[in-house]
Amino acid sequence: MVKKRSVFDINFEETDGSDAERFPAGNPELEKKSFNVQGHPLQNEAAPSRRGPMASAITEAADATSERVxxxxxxxxxxxxxxxxxxxxxxxxxxxxxxxxxxxxxxxxxxxxxxxxxxxxxxxxxxxxxxxxxxxxxxxxxxxxxxxxxxxxxxxxxxxxxxxxxxxxxxxxxxxxxxxxxPLAALYRKMVDENLVRKDISFGEMAQLALSYAENEDIEPGEAVKVLYASALKQKRRYIRQFTRVLHVLGDALRYPELLPRALGIELFKLFEAEEDRGVQIAAALHAVPDRDGEAEAKILRDALAKPKEQPAPKSVSKTSLRLARPEGEARVIAQNGKVELRLPRDFSAVSREKLQDAIEAFLTSLD
Missing domain, CATH: 3.90.1530.10 (Conserved hypothetical protein from pyrococcus furiosus pfu- 392566-001, ParB domain)
Known part of the structure; x- marks a missing residue:
């Protein structure tokens, strides 16, 4: 008699193999979300990919560099x-x-x-x-x-x-x-124009500056006055030019040009225009008083301008009259103190200068 074996049928449920794939790592697959929600901004778009830390760092560094630039x-x-x-x-x-x-x-x-x-x-x-x-x-x-x-x-x-x-x-x-x-001229003009509005700056100081500028720029004093004092009135420029003449003539003998009054400076200018050699005499008079102040200097200048009064010629108390017969006619001679007058109907201007001089010298010699 044959003994029968018992057979048990074991039915295993079929699996999709997901458990085997998960094991042994045990990391579940990232969940994929669908964006099929009606009205969602990412509807029908794929999920954004995840960025690694290195990529993020590079992006941030690039952004920082751009901002710094x-x-x-x-x-x-x-x-x-x-x-x-x-x-x-x-x-x-x-x-x-x-x-x-x-x-x-x-x-x-x-x-x-x-x-x-x-x-x-x-x-x-x-x-x-x-x-x-x-x-x-x-x-x-x-x-x-x-x-x-x-x-x-x-x-x-x-x-x-x-x-x-x-x-x-x-x-x-x-x-x-x-x-x-x-430019140097512009700098001078700025300095001059500022001081022109000051009432205490004198013509002597302005003239001294014009002379210095003329020497530095190698131009005439009159041209220097025209350049530096273009903003000044015409009358003031004329006074400055006159003072430059006075200062030029007196030179270093004039120690206080800033104290030279306008009227005195103009009188000195007129004197030097009429008598050029007077400047040397006045400069010598100034040098003769080395320990002078401004007031003493002005007095020396005023004294130099003062002229002694001319003494009137004494009136003649006697007079001699002569009448002489000449071929030209009657000659009348009147002699008095300091004066001999000859009247004769003749044109003495027709006589040559040499002949007239010889005749007068002979006349005077015969009187001696």
């Missing part, structure tokens, strides 16, 4: 604009700064202010101490400092205040910077 360009453009504006303001003399008074030199321009003591400088110093300096000086920047263009008295006031008070505030002065390379 744009910022640098904007800064350069702003700096260029500021530089152009600085140049424009400097040309207009509107750039002002505090500069050391010791760094300002006075060599480029001859000043139209006298080097003698300025009696009104104390008033300016008092004003600066009370309210400060309202009008900056004007300077041109050099390689080592600054060259003074305008403001000689203001600079002098600050320097004296610093020395007298010891206050460090007066060692620096407000200054407007002018551009370099401006």
């Amino acid at each position: 744009s910022a640098e360009a904007a800064i350069r453009a702003e700096n260029d604009a500021l530089a152009h504006e600085h140049v424009r303001l400097k040309k207009l003399g509107l750039i002002t700064d505090l500069i050391e008074t010791s760094s300002v030199v006075i060599t480029k321009l001859t000043r139209d202010r006298s080097a003698n003591t300025d009696p009104e400088l104390q008033e300016l110093k008092d004003s600066i101490q009370a309210i400060g300096l309202s009008n900056p000086i004007r300077v041109e920047q050099t390689g080592t400092g600054f060259e003074l263009i305008q403001g000689y008295r203001r600079l002098a006031a600050f320097r004296e205040l610093a020395e007298e008070t010891g206050d460090a505030r007066y060692t620096k002065i407000p200054a407007a910077l002018v551009p370099r390379g401006e």
